[in-house]
Amino acid sequence: MNKTLLLSKVMMKMHFSWSTKSDGQKAGTFLVGAxxxxxxxxxxxxxxxxxxxxxxxxxxxxxxxxxxxxxxxxxxxxxxxxxxxxxxxxxxxxxxxxxxxxxxxxxxxxxxxxxxxxxxxxxxxxxxxxxxxxxxxxxxxxxxxxxxxxxxxxxxxxxxxxxxxxxxxxxxxxxxxxxxxxxxxxxxxxxxxxxxxxxxxxxxxxxxxxxxxxxxxxxxxxxxxxxxxxxxxxxxxxxxxxxxxxxxxxxxxxxxxxxxxxxxxxxxxxxxxxxxxxxxxxxxxRGVSGGGKGKKAVDLQRNNKTRKPFWSYTWKEIKIVFRTPSFFINCVIQNLFAPIFLAIMLFLDNGIGELTGEIGSVDGKYIILGMVGFTLFILGTNPTSTTAISREGRSWFTNLYMPIKPSTILFSKALAAFFIQGISLIILFFLFAFVIHIPLVHIILWVLLALGISWFSNLFGVYLDAKQPKLEWSDEQQVFKARFVPLQSMLIQAFCFGLFIFVLWVAPFKGTPITATLLFAGIGAAIYITQRLLYHVAINDFHKIQ
Structure with a gap:
């Protein structure tokens, strides 16, 4: 019994110990709770x-x-x-x-x-x-x-x-x-x-x-x-x-x-x-370490393509996400849940017909704000960027010796998450444009705003993961389930942008142009701030990530 309790204690410390957490990680955990x-x-x-x-x-x-x-x-x-x-x-x-x-x-x-x-x-x-x-x-x-x-x-x-x-x-x-x-x-x-x-x-x-x-x-x-x-x-x-x-x-x-x-x-x-x-x-x-992969000849000469480091690293990140089952499930498959859930809600009880009939009588201001708010929620729940560094695990140290700029590595991870999030945006585009029949001008504005929101969301996620990484894990699921950074990112984005959208919603003006202008200004400011924060990490804190 003593051995059982001792082993359980060791495993529990590996999962939940706070001794290896920085002050920022502890503060982030309490922030998520609040x-x-x-x-x-x-x-x-x-x-x-x-x-x-x-x-x-x-x-x-x-x-x-x-x-x-x-x-x-x-x-x-x-x-x-x-x-x-x-x-x-x-x-x-x-x-x-x-x-x-x-x-x-x-x-x-x-x-x-x-x-x-x-x-x-x-x-x-x-x-x-x-x-x-x-x-x-x-x-x-x-x-x-x-x-x-x-x-x-x-x-x-x-x-x-x-x-x-x-x-x-x-x-x-x-x-x-x-x-x-x-x-x-x-x-x-x-x-x-x-x-x-x-x-x-x-x-x-x-x-x-x-x-x-x-x-x-x-x-x-x-x-x-x-x-x-x-x-x-x-x-x-x-x-x-x-x-x-x-x-x-x-x-x-x-x-x-x-x-x-x-x-x-x-x-x-x-x-x-x-x-x-x-x-x-x-x-x-028994035999769990074995795999069922067959042998495949690889033509190194044929595959030896010349790419710039930025695009090579981005492509490497995308391939790792799609080829690793746990990463694929949490970053790609779960990314589809919210759009599919929206489609289910619309199809039940003729929700599409009712919503389509009301779109024509709604001011463009509320259409844009509603679309942006829902998009922000979906993109904020994607953990691809908030696990970009933690997914490396113990192999992260190899990035410290690669002949690549730290900023190239961090922004490549953000761009890879941006491309993966594009799957959700494509589904939402078809729902908004061909199912709900949102007017064309609003669709065009939404696409531009959604791309900006996605880029900001991924920059912010990589920044948070760089400040609170989890590199010591024995199970890939620990990257997603045993830490609060993805939830912290979602809640912070939802609170800040939710407050901004609420202010615009109750503001005493109507019309699409002024609403879209203010949204572009807010998203542009958010992107500028997060890019500066990520550059600061690349210059001052990159070699401290551990």
Missing amino acids: LFIPLLLMWFWFLDSIIGGLYQVLSPAGLSPMILAISLIMVSIVLLFTSLPSILTSFFFSEDIETYIPLPMHPYQIIFGKSIGPLVTVYGFALFGLGPVFLLYGMYASASIGYFFTAIGTLLLFPIVPYVVAGLLMMVVMRYANISKNKDRTKVIAGIFSLIFIIGINIVIRLNQDPENVSKDVGQWLTNQEHTIWNTTKFIPNAFLATEGLNGQLPAWQSLLAFIGFVAFTIISAGVFLFAGQKLYYHGV
Whole structure:
């Protein structure tokens, strides 16, 4: 047990230690936390509308605990599918696997330690999804203090079972399917599958509807489907036992017994997971360092093309992103999620027809501001630039000895991210021009503004990554999931430009020309400032990046 705890402590320090973080990184983390509070308040408000409407419909019939049941079932499914790629990468495809295998450790001990990283993600989703639900339901039901203590215990234990199921599934697949020889392809498939699942959830819940209307409709449907819902819950034991433990309509002894059963089921599930890992893990990880790439003759003379260093480095960055599965998933595939999500919202309930019909009656000022605001949000969520330096990992030091100017390296990384972001802009262009039918003059202005926003966003992202790099990582996913720089960049851009757009929105003038002029001036100033900041890094701080 001491070895298990010691190994877990070492892995936890590797993931979350603050000792290697600079003062700027620590300040950035607190800044992200502060800027994240308004988003949490908006999420809380949205759930309050849903749960309040459901409680009004279900409470008179004594069916209000179904709110808890449905929430637990949905979160279980989300945790299961979001755990798959994290477990696959952490358990089998991380670069430090070969370091731990020779240690005098049992497989279950390594699994216990390797679970720390994925579990943080799982608990984050669970806290975000279940925490407000438990609190709001308790407030609407005027629950006792015992309910809130039980809710805290449930929140701490509930994510374990979906994680265990995902882990068992991955170990069985890796043991018998022998997909480690195609690990790059496996990573891409797992990431794409998770994104398809998330998009499917958004289609089902149809977020473009009014939350209160949705809650009333769902409440009426649940009233007629009581037995079906409860029978479905019983097939997910942890959700059923957790619901019974939180059900204030049951006798106290029965709720307590259900909660004890929930705790016991969770402990047994964790034990089964570790036991299965002891038997299956080494078999699945065997040969993981091998690849399935065939031999291919390369004509060096033919490929020896002369390019300027700036364009050669830019092309090198683009190829690395597209050829590395984790980078491809996070920088390219996830880059497509927001435009696709917009298209789904437009196609549901004839949203395209309604929006197209209203475009002609809207002043050009609001059309331009709306398009720019949405574009800023999409480009700000792309982590390509905010991981440009961190993606290098331990090989970053080679840039210090290359006969290339530091400014060339930094601006090449920004340009590579700019080209990758162009994929989203192309999709948005077709949506705005050929689906929503935005007037041509607004499309032309938007294209110019979007290109400026993209260039600023990538310059700013590279600057932040240069100030807060993460070069010591053993798993490519740590570049994206174990740091706050991408989120910090998005929130700072959203706050600054959001405030600027809001001021223009409420300003007492109308018309496209003056609005576009002010936007060009604001974006131009932002580009100038960020370029100067990046040049400052290239001149003074480039050799300090570590």
